[in-house]
Amino acid sequence: MHLVIEPGFFSSGPVGTALVIGAVTAVVSAVVGVFTVVRGQSFAGHALTDVATTGGSGAFYFGVSPLLGFLGAGVVGAGAMDLIGVQRMRGRDLATGIVLGLATGLAALFLFLDTTSRATTGATQQILFGSIFTLDPSTIPLVVVMSLATLVVIAVIRRPLLLSSFSSELAAAKGIGLRRVGLLFMLALAVAVGLSSIAIGSVLSTALLIGPAATAIRFSTSLRSAVIVAGVIGVLSTWLGVLLAYDSFYWFPSSQGLPVSFFIVALVFLAYLVSGPLSARSARRGALRAPRPSRVEAGT
Amino acid sequence: MNEAPVLEVENVTVSFAGRTVLDEVTFEVRRGEFTGLIGSNGVGKTTLLRAILGLQRLDAGEIRVRGEPLSHHHRSFGYVPQKVLLDPDVPMRARDFVALGLDAHRYGFRRRTKEERELIERTIVDVHAEEFADRRVGTLSGGEQQRILIAHALVARPALLLLDEPLANLDPKSVQEIVALLHAVATDHQVAVLLSAHEMNALLAVMDRIVYVTNGRAASGTTDEVVRSEVLSALYGQHVDVLKLHGRVLVVVEPGQDKQDIDEHPTLTVS
Amino acid sequence: MFASFMVNAWLIATIVAVVAGVVGFFVVLRGSAFPAHAIPNGAFAGAAGANLIGVNPLIGLGVFSLGAALGIARLSRRGRADAVTALALVMMLALGAAFLSQSTEYEPAIFSLLFGEILGVSSGQILPVVILGVVCVLAVALLYRRLLLTSVVPEIAAARGLRPERVEVAFLVVLACATTMTVPVVGALLIFTLMIGPPAAARCFVDRPGPALVLSVVLALVTVWAAIACSYRTNWPVGFYVSAFSALVYGVGRAFAARRLRRPVPVA
Secondary structure (H helix, E strand, C coil): CCCCCCCCCCCCHHHHHHHHHHHHHHHHHHHHHHHHHHCCCHHHHHHHHHHHHHHHHHHHHCCCCHHHHHHHHHHHHHHHHHHHCHHHCCCCCHHHHHHHHHHHHHHHHHHHHHHHHHCCCCHHHHHHHCCHHHCCHHHHHHHHHHHHHHHHHHHHHHHHHHHHHHCHHHHHHCCCCHHHHHHHHHHHHHHHHHHHHHHHCCCCHHHHHHHHHHHHHHCCCCHHHHHHHHHHHHHHHHHHHHHHHHHHHHHCCCCCCCCHHHHHHHHHHHHHHHHHHHHHHHHCCCCCCCCCCCCCCCCC | CCCCCCEEEEEEEEEECCEEEEEEEEEEECCCCEEEEECCCCCCHHHHHHHHCCCCCCCEEEEEECCEECCCCCCCEEEECCCCCCCCCCCCEHHHHHHHHHHCCCCCCCCCCHHHHHHHHHHHHHCCCHHHCCCEHHHCCHHHHHHHHHHHHHCCCCCEEEECCCCCCCCHHHHHHHHHHHHHHHHHHCCEEEEEECCCHHHCCCCCEEEEEECCEEEEECHHHHCCHHHHHHHHCCCEEEEEECCEEEEEECCCCCHHHCCCCCEEECC | CCCHHHHHHHHHHHHHHHHHHHHHHHHHHHCCHHHHHHHHHHHHHHHHHHHHHCCCHHHHHHHHHHHHHHHHHHHHHHCCCCHHHHHHHHHHHHHHHHHHHCCCCHHHHHHHHHHCCCCCCCHHHHHHHHHHHHHHHHHHHHHHHHHHHHHHCHHHHHHCCCCHHHHHHHHHHHHHHHHHHHHHHHCCCCHHHHHHHHHHHHHHHCCCHHHHHHHHHHHHHHHHHHHHHHHHHHCCCHHHHHHHHHHHHHHHHHHHHHHHHHCCCCCC
């Protein structure tokens, strides 16, 4: 047993918190992620991670919980993007890239100020790459509530969400509040990104959003199965990542361990790569296909 | 005129995805001649042009340029593609774009010689683009852009000018202007011009030869030879009527297995 | 701010700006936003790895940048936007974080690699950086006209036998070199703004490719010099100023372009 699970794993408080928060955020990310990929809005997700980075580092600097920073900035960013018209945002748009770059630059400033003015160490790694083992257990209720709320919202608007992704004219013709649905989805996306940011960091949160979703979509034949499979992949990757990170403390003489986020991202990536050959077999059964852009898009 | 044709297409066959796109297509294009490649959308015109450019592999047949087999870079051609998207933010004037037609293949950025600059200037005048030569390429109208693309293709004085549906998105006035321009290019500059279109009426007055394509098969010759009921009926594999009215041609195809010819301008379906 | 130890910084900054202006001009022209994000992420992982095994960081930066560039070249031949590309981008960052976590200087190393450091290049590395810079600029000079045509009308370039795919690979390699020398100073996450902002602004002011390229370099120099000066004065990160000034330059350019559009065009 010691080979797989190092001592103290199950009795450790931080591990418990990590497993709970990790699982919850993985589920939300996976579910929202499936819709993100199907709607072709992966770039919006990526943009929100940059915005979240600024929010998290700013919050840290002002002494507010990073979670609130991630969520707050994400919500504001989502609102702004919805206002501008997210469908017009694409990875190739220079203006978008410059604005996101500026947001990242601001994040750098906040992190720097934080390190120098408050003499705290580890702000950069905590915000950007997550620090799931140092999460405050008292944030669990908030995380769970927000996750549930997001999942409920997605469940309620799931049909218009899908419909508007395939044909905005058709959806508009059916009289669905397209703007409202679009905005709600952006907010859900912001929450998903914000939550996974505390688990694996804002810079890496795209992995939990896109990875399990893309993997599941490759060989799911229905939305429901895609969502379930994505959720399972997300949770398993997160739990396994936590376990491996915990174990890694014991692997090296320096006893520093490898970051959890590294393991989670690696596992998510691995899952996607491995699903390639598997999906080829399912393709003939008519898998749920995401709309493919005709040219290689940036960072989608 | 015993010179070898500029372009010889002989029994060219291309198929992909299990479909025969081009079936033993044969025709030639001679210097100074204006040849129209006419057919509805999807019959294989673009594939044929790509094959001539060496961008499409042939399953059978041969393509020869000036008697020699096609090789990788053929600078004997000027090419004007179908859809060119030019961003108004691109910092390149029409003039600069035409100049690239002359020396894009050169390494380094040696300054252009006086003769080269004069040649570029003359080409711009030939296509009547002086007025907008200093505007950005991305800000030009459809007709203006077309002229600049032609100038770009023409400036290296190619033997053959290939145009893929150059008239497709132009207003009627621009269509007339471009057709007249291309006719002048063919006759005055002794360039062989091959252009594809799905509507032959705009070209009737200037076409020396027509290559009429349907379903991958082609008939070539002068318009009088090809655009006749007997010839087109044989080509379509079903009865076709050709009506000539006030200098315009209507090709009437009865509905048959040839679904793709329904709803296209040059042909009417009679139920 | 011109003390002897800062001389290095100014020298490197100048080279970095010139290369960013030259290479960035084509990044913008070709719309290579994805490689411009992906290669720096790879560079980050490479630098972190080099740091871990005690090798010159430039080597790590170079090897991983090149690997990322060639990887992208292969992927784009498949012509599809895959989740693989987004995931690989993030994987590189996670890998870099993992490498750095094993070093004693986790925090400062992450920060300077991601957000830049004025003194990011030690004096022992000046020569390699200069060489890389010269290589980049020479390569672009050599391929200048081909790059122009393949960027603006790739289909015509293909018909002329100029092989846009090969030009793309060559360009990606140049971008990898440019990234290698720029990351230590500006930071992997913020390079993008320097490669995009000044060139995008330059083309708002000027209609011809040659002058636009020159202006692109000039604006990049102004941006980087101002960033170094401000960073020196306030101690705030260079990357922050680079992103801010790049955005500013870009904003001014767009404003100018918008005004130009509104001015009535003389009717022929």
